[in-house]
Amino acid sequence: MTRPLLELTDLKVVFDTDEGVLAAVDGVGFSIQRNEVLGLVGESGCGKSVTAMSMLSLIPSPPGRIVSGRALFDGRDLISLSHQELRQIRGRRISMIFQDPMTALSPLHRIGNQLAEVWAIHSSMKNREALERAREWLGKMGIPDPGDAISAYPHELSGGMQQRVMIAMALMLDPELVIADEPTTALDVTTSAQIFELLHEMRRDRTSILLITHDLGVVWETCDRVLVMYAGKLVEEAPVRELFRQPAHPYTRELLRSIPGFDPDRELYAIKGQVPSALNYPAGCRFHDRCPDAFGRCEQEEPPLYVLSGGRRSACFLAEKWVS
Amino acid sequence: MNPEPLLTVRDLKTWYPIRRGVLNRAMGFVRAVDGVSFSLEKGRTLGLVGESGCGKTSLGRSLAGLEVPRSGEVLFRGEPVPPGNRRGKIWHKRIQMIFQDPFSSLNPRMTVMDIVTEGMAEHGMLKGSREQAAREVVSRVGLDPDAVFRYPHEFSGGQRQRISVARAVSLNPELVVCDEAVSALDVSVQAQVIRLLKRLQEELALSYLFISHDLAVVSTLSHEVAVMYLGKIVEYGPTAEVLHKPQHPYTQALLSAVPRPGKEKTHRIVLPGEPPSPARPPSGCRFHPRCPQAMEVCRSVDPDARTRGPVQVWCHLY
Numbered sequence: 001m002t003r004p005l006l007e008l009t010d011l012k013v014v015f016d017t018d019e020g021v022l023a024a025v026d027g028v029g030f031s032i033q034r035n036e037v038l039g040l041v042g043e044s045g046c047g048k049s050v051t052a053m054s055m056l057s058l059i060p061s062p063p064g065r066i067v068s069g070r071a072l073f074d075g076r077d078l079i080s081l082s083h084q085e086l087r088q089i090r091g092r093r094i095s096m097i098f099q100d101p102m103t104a105l106s107p108l109h110r111i112g113n114q115l116a117e118v119w120a121i122h123s124s125m126k127n128r129e130a131l132e133r134a135r136e137w138l139g140k141m142g143i144p145d146p147g148d149a150i151s152a153y154p155h156e157l158s159g160g161m162q163q164r165v166m167i168a169m170a171l172m173l174d175p176e177l178v179i180a181d182e183p184t185t186a187l188d189v190t191t192s193a194q195i196f197e198l199l200h201e202m203r204r205d206r207t208s209i210l211l212i213t214h215d216l217g218v219v220w221e222t223c224d225r226v227l228v229m230y231a232g233k234l235v236e237e238a239p240v241r242e243l244f245r246q247p248a249h250p251y252t253r254e255l256l257r258s259i260p261g262f263d264p265d266r267e268l269y270a271i272k273g274q275v276p277s278a279l280n281y282p283a284g285c286r287f288h289d290r291c292p293d294a295f296g297r298c299e300q301e302e303p304p305l306y307v308l309s310g311g312r313r314s315a316c317f318l319a320e321k322w323v324s
Numbered sequence: 325m326n327p328e329p330l331l332t333v334r335d336l337k338t339w340y341p342i343r344r345g346v347l348n349r350a351m352g353f354v355r356a357v358d359g360v361s362f363s364l365e366k367g368r369t370l371g372l373v374g375e376s377g378c379g380k381t382s383l384g385r386s387l388a389g390l391e392v393p394r395s396g397e398v399l400f401r402g403e404p405v406p407p408g409n410r411r412g413k414i415w416h417k418r419i420q421m422i423f424q425d426p427f428s429s430l431n432p433r434m435t436v437m438d439i440v441t442e443g444m445a446e447h448g449m450l451k452g453s454r455e456q457a458a459r460e461v462v463s464r465v466g467l468d469p470d471a472v473f474r475y476p477h478e479f480s481g482g483q484r485q486r487i488s489v490a491r492a493v494s495l496n497p498e499l500v501v502c503d504e505a506v507s508a509l510d511v512s513v514q515a516q517v518i519r520l521l522k523r524l525q526e527e528l529a530l531s532y533l534f535i536s537h538d539l540a541v542v543s544t545l546s547h548e549v550a551v552m553y554l555g556k557i558v559e560y561g562p563t564a565e566v567l568h569k570p571q572h573p574y575t576q577a578l579l580s581a582v583p584r585p586g587k588e589k590t591h592r593i594v595l596p597g598e599p600p601s602p603a604r605p606p607s608g609c610r611f612h613p614r615c616p617q618a619m620e621v622c623r624s625v626d627p628d629a630r631t632r633g634p635v636q637v638w639c640h641l642y
């Protein structure tokens with residue numbers, strides 16, 4: 001097999017809070033291949049955004065600390081790079097679409113200037129040309145009146161339009177890896193489909209995508225492989241079809257069961273119990289108190305991430321049983 | 325006679341001036357909401373769906389009195405909602421809004437406890453200790469009660485969204501405008517929050533305007549659904565009718581594009597052409613330049629409402 005584009009190993013990230021040390025990400029590792037779309041799903045608060053941001057050293061510190069971990073990209077460990085070196089890579093070779101549009105957009109500057117600025121940093125493009133390119137990109141994103149939109153301020157755009165400006169910003173420089181954190185939550189299904197078409201085209205060229213999303217329909221349509229996180233840990237990894245056909249971890253199975261249907265009369269299903277607090281995750285398997293299949297061992301011992309056949313991994317003692 | 329609806333909206337228009345150039349002159353208007361009428365009864369949910377940028381948030385903000393409509397009426401319990409408070413303070417504690425952006429709508433300098441009890445204190449309804457009240461609301465949305473002393477930036481996207489939900493429902497409102505209120509949540513936590521919203525509706529006869537891009541979520545919660553396109557409602561009716569037997573070509577295209585596990589992409593109706601400008605809406609039916617079924621009449625005549633069973637549809641096909 002060829003060398004992966006990015007290889008993350010044993011990432012541990014904590015936040016020092018007044019109530020104690022919060023272990024947001026606890027030993028997560030995976031790799032991203034070239035030209036692939038890798039999905040990352042999991043419960044709200046389980047550490048997806050923190051994982052993504054750590055790979056680009058974007059964790060606010062303090063209170064955040066990367067306790068361990070390596071992110072090898074092209075032979076270099078991103079986590080130990082200097083700010084100077086990271087700036088060369090961020091934006092140009094790896095770009096990030098943030099969950100919150102306003103972390104990437106300044107409320108005080110016009111959209112066109114903000115996009116043009118991205119080129120200014122990375123190339124010697126003239127301002128006029130950069131603005132023209134900005135207009136083109138807004139058009140590609142399906143924003144009406146792109147010529148007008150470049151002179152607008154972010155608050156004059158709808159939520160989904162802001163999100164698309166940010167997507168444009170991340171894609172413009174034709175990066176090798178795009179880390180997309182909930183890129184389409186503010187988009188209607190037709191507009192979102194159009195954006196994914198575009199991502200699909202880019203990927204045919206050479207771009208890989210790490211896609212964090214709660215929309216399992218989008219995962220089904222767009223991803224090649226999927227990672228599932230629960231309570232700061234990776235609990236499952238599988239090719240996308242396999243994941244939906246035969247989940248190898250009870251959390252995944254219960255999550256898939258919770259997908260709402262189009263039937264108003266059907267009672268909504270939610271996994272029993274509460275999302276555990278990152279300040280004190282349960283001992284043993286972190287899912288044990290909510291797991292319908294838990295048995296004695298699950299309370300005491302933490303299951304390792306078992307390697308199964310077909311490129312799958314699962315952190316459940318019964319992993320083999322689920323896929324047989 | 326029918327009882328008076330909780331909320332009545334009549335021919336509402338909310339336009340934004342487009343200011344450009346050094347003189348900042350108005351060069352025209354974005355017609356974000358351009359003639360919308362509906363009513364909402366006590367204890368009911370109206371789902372509002374439509375293309376990004378079609379005016380859903382603008383409509384929601386106008387109902388809460390956060391935008392100044394250009395014309396038309398918003399009546400709450402028969403009384404006009406005083407418009408024009410843009411400072412983010414909602415005029416009536418009986419109307420609350422869960423904002424689309426859970427990041428910038430929470431004050432970063434306030435703890436969760438301050439955020440969720442602010443309104444209670446202001447409205448003089450704080451029973452017992454503040455902390456206890458806060459812990460109670462926060463755990464209702466599935467957050468750790470110990471989280472009440474933390475600040476918004478210490479939470480994940482979905483956790484912040486639940487703080488917004490907690491704040492809105494803590495005030496015993498009668499109407500809540502939910503703008504993408506559960507979009508940042510995984511499906512299981514989402515189901516919990518939706519159940520909470522439903523339970524509150526049953527207990528307190530709350531009404532919701534539920535804006536969402538997730539049509540499955542809309543279907544689980546709404547009694548009626550309104551589909552908006554470029555500032556106008558194009559289809560309106562009972563949820564099951566609109567989502568299972570869509571009549572307007574735009575609604576049909578929208579539903580065909582819903583991604584679902586196991587479903588192949590091939591059935592998607594792709595809308596041709598550029599998205600239209602809300603500053604210069606197309607003549608006739610606003611959807612005609614992209615409509616797969618457009619006819620000659622569609623280019624010049626704006627269709628009025630056609631009644632098809634329990635559904636109203638604004639389209640010349642019917």
Ligand SMILES: Nc1ncnc2c1ncn2[C@@H]1O[C@H](COP(=O)(O)OP(=O)(O)OP(=O)(O)O)[C@@H](O)[C@H]1O
Nearest residue numbers: 015024044045046047048049050278478480481482
């Ligand atoms: N700056 C911070 N200070 C303290 N805790 C934090 C901070 N940022 C994140 N956390 C905590 O780290 C955990 C993981 O957060 P993260 O944002 O990665 O979740 P997520 O999986 O992206 O969730 P969501 O789907 O809701 O966005 C959460 O429990 C969150 O409260």
Ligand SMILES: Nc1ncnc2c1ncn2[C@@H]1O[C@H](COP(=O)(O)OP(=O)(O)OP(=O)(O)O)[C@@H](O)[C@H]1O
Nearest residue numbers: 156157158159160340356376377378379380381382
């Ligand atoms: N404060 C404002 N000033 C100028 N134009 C605005 C303002 N707020 C919204 N608009 C414009 O009004 C139109 C409707 O925006 P709105 O936010 O209501 O859309 P939306 O349906 O909520 O979209 P989304 O699904 O993307 O959130 C858009 O063209 C937007 O650019």
Ligand code: SF4
Nearest residue numbers: 609612615622639640
């Ligand atoms: S009125 Fe005409 S253009 Fe408009 S939706 Fe109906 S068929 Fe299409």
Ligand SMILES: [Mg+2]
Nearest residue numbers: 049099480481
């Ligand atoms: Mg997140």
Ligand SMILES: [Mg+2]
Nearest residue numbers: 158159381424
């Ligand atoms: Mg909106």
